[in-house]
Amino acid sequence: MQRWKNIIFNVTLALNILLFFLFIFDSRLHVPPWLQVVGRMHTMFLHFPIVMLALCIFWELFSGYKKSYVGVKAEIGDELLLAAAITSVITALMGLFLSREDGYTADLLVWHKWGGVFISFLSLGWYVFRVKVRQIKPALLTTALAAMVMIIVTGHLGAGITHGQDFLLAPVIAEKQKPVVLFEDAEVYTNMVQPILEAKCISCHNSEKAKGQLIMETKEMLLKGGKDGKLWDSTQNDFGLLMQRIHLPPQSKKHMPPQGKPQLTEEEAQILYYWIKSGASFTTKVAALPQKDTLRLLASPLFQTIETDDYTFAPADEKKINALNNNYRVVKPLAIGSPALGVEFFSIEKFKADQLKELLNVKDQIVSLNLDKMPVADEDLKTINQFANLRKLNLSFTNITGATLGELTKLKELKLLSLSGTKIKASNLAPLVKLPKLTHLFIWSTAIAPEEINKLQREFKTATIETGFRGDTVVIKLNPPVIQNEEQVISQPVPLQLKHYVKGVTIRYTTDGSDPDSIHSPVYDENVMLDKKEIIKAKAFKPGWISSDIVEKIFYKAGVVPDSVQLVNAPDPQYKGEGGLTVHDGKIGSLNFRDGMWLGYRVQPMEALFYFNKEVKVSSVTISSIVDINSYLMPPQEIEVWGGKDKASLHLLKRMQPEQPLKEKPAYLTGYDVNFNSSEIKILKLILKPLPKLPVWHRAKGDKAWIFVDEVFLN
Known part of the structure; x- marks a missing residue:
């Protein structure tokens, strides 16, 4: 045993001499490929010296001090120290070889x-001075403490190189606790793209470890790219290097993120794809995107809005809320289950200042107050x-002059303030600079001059001043009408409710x-009624x-309701909705097909059986669906409807092939009649068959398509 100890010690001593020499001449070190393999074993081997040194510290300090055990303690301690010494030098040499690879420069x-x-x-x-160290207790404590501190510090620095700075302490560092960003304030890059890059890319592409000479920590470095060129090019079919690497097979050496690292989710890949496709802007706000823009739809589940934010104050007494509601004032919760209240006034003639004072009964719960056009x-x-x-707070077109705007500085939570169409002057707005959370100030249709607005924008550093359009010689485009009907499933005739906020507008519809x-x-x-399935399109x-652009909404007629529904083929586990209840619960899903309200099928057809306790007369079936070409959601290849008195007597009632899109277009809701x-x-049997292959013009041509269903109406 002693012979082997001597051999290991001599090897350890020789390797430390080699380590010292290589470390001194590190800048001239050239590592051949076979040593690079050894170097890459550093991350696997480094646990041995950590464990060995930890055991040494524990053994030397806490193994006991009875004289009868001194010999045994010394022998075990010697072996642990020698094991720590040999594993430490091997690990250090491996790390030195690894450090010579590209990307480790900081x-x-x-x-x-x-x-x-x-x-x-x-x-x-x-190990060399172990006997003397054991004899002097302060020396033992100092040595053990130095070893423990160096293990922690060196390990922390290594984690920072691999996973990014402050990896160890990130969960408890206050700066990492990012504030909640509402939908109204969110920016596409800052709040959607950048978090993906930080979570999935920056651990390998940072200023401490720039793999491929690529740093992704700043906008400037992203635009610069790495040694293989720029990260994206929206003029290319595949949008450039970043999207190429993301979509490579996971086993490919160039696939990003590499195997073993957290991979991008489907939603994250889509956010990057649509951000690049839209021009990769670093300043665009989510709320500024068109209503049907895919990036905006992807953002919807990621952010709260003022209406759906998580409020911590207690809800108001329901009796107080009911007492405040009348024909000219509505007080209602902004979202289901939320304590936050919104207030709107409707009659100019009936408005009195006392009606505002009455709201003080629920003053802590009022989050939104609309006084548009009120005196x-x-x-x-x-x-x-x-x-x-x-x-x-909406004070647009009210009688305020701005003389008392300083009163609003007490509203420390105010984010959106509209003073459009009032008699305010630029000087009146100065006190509002003190509002800490103000993000949007609307002052269009006021007498404030353009040069004054520029000055105000410099003063309001965190708030955007919205001035609307200025110019008398340019023709302006109308915004679309608003379809105010909330319920899309009609059980009895209801009036169609269309509205536009510009006076003198004519709304035409189909x-x-x-x-x-x-x-x-x-x-x-106002006499137009909805009493059957209709696709309402309106334009101003x-x-x-x-x-204006066209606004569109599909309304369905709630017809015969089945007593039960059996899904013969189970949907994909990711998109299973509420099982058979999904197709007859009267709820229409949104364009966000991940909202839990859809049934998704890809490998096999959707096959469902609708059961009725009594015979019913049916002449049509309407299937509510979604088409999102970029997400591989296509119309069914074929739809079959079968009916009969029992399973044995089912006969084909109708077979149809829905029209397939011929090019890429934005996602849309649709219904198949x-x-x-x-x-x-x-009994009625419904079969929907997905496309076995995406068309040749699709970027994923040949891949399997999805079909999504959320409601089936029988009439």
């Missing part, structure tokens, strides 16, 4: 190397400033899915203005 790496070399020398020195006076702001939790025009399409009035027109001769049935 100061953090230098200190990590110094730490590894120090631990190796300390371990060897401790609110300057002195009324003394009442409004008592709503301490107010986030959104119910057959065609686009409305300014001549042939009917003009909307006004002389001297560019007509299958009409057939009226039949009396007790």
